[in-house]
Amino acid sequence: MIPKLHAVSTGKQSFEQLLKISRDIDPYVGAIHIREKERTARELEMLIEELKKDVHASKLIVNDRVDVAFASHVKGVHLAYHSLSVQGVKAHFQPLIVGKSVHSIKEAQEAEQTGVDYVIYGHVYPSKSKIGQTPRGLERLNQVVRSVKIPVIAIGGIMPCNVSEVLSTGAHGIAVMSGVFQDENPLQAAKEYDEQLRRWSDTYANTL
Template sequence: MKLHFVTDGRHSAESLVSIITDVHKFADAIHIREKDKSAEDLVELVELLARSGVPKSKLIMNGSVDAAVRSGLAKVQLPSHGLPVKFVKEHYPYLGAGCSVHSAKEAIQREKEGADWLIAGHVFQTNSKNGLEPKGISFLQTVCESVSIPVYAIGGITPGVLPELKKLKIAGAAAMSYVFSADKPVEAAKELARKLKGGTAVEDIL
């Protein structure tokens, strides 16, 4: 199973560079999900990360296809109410495109439209979705059984829920708050990687 980290939109560019530089080696991918930053800000952030040693191949731009293209990134994550994946695939066929989904019906439709992977949630209770009921493991299982492309779980991803996820045929998990809201992001990232991968290396982690 793969491990993705997703930024939470609560940090300055300088803080993000510092955190991502420290935690990226524990993840298979880092999603830049910064809704309040302009495309120019996102392009600059990617360049700062690259200069700090974070491979662009690990970065996935959330929401802003423009910023992804201008930054030379190969992958984008499309919000459920964002740019249609069909449009992205027609105009930028070289981009890998994932979609965020909240139902099996939506998952099936996004796969038909050309999505390369899906992020489904929110699965467990999370502070980033206060007041909204989590969809639960049964929802995630239904999504996985409904499509043939990779599915990643998001929402309340902590070391404690990983045993439940491992029972499903999913591609991996995407963690946001557990890492980016942590007092010690590196320790949080390391713990997730160890629990999810059972001691197997993510890059140089043995």
């Protein structure tokens, strides 16, 4: 089962801050992505081992570093365009679920054909991490969702107030970076995103 709320680290927190935030938000998020591009494999391994004392390994996803994800026995790995191939990861690291970042219908369809478990698509709204870049918007998100059968996770500028309109496109869930990890109160932010997802789920269930 692919989680609906993904919290993605930004690479801007200290080791201690990242640990504290991850521990605090654990009850309210489905997945915590360790996206720490500047850290070494050894640093990532140490970080994950500390996290696993309080955060279940089934919630941890490592970005790009397949070796670290596999050696640390976490839930999965999230790949970028420059990462190892999905086929290679699936063939040699079978316990891992594999996600991939995509930015178009074509990329989403190609990712699906390679056997990826889910894709993250964005950025949907203006984002602090994509300053000056035009957001792709809800209509394109909907087109991506309709073009594949695998779960599509939306990312980019998503706030609690617009969770419902993102999910109305058919997106499986949302991924948040600065909205949680750089918020003044990460715990409260995670609670608010979780509440909005639950409200959407309850409302949708009542319409069936």
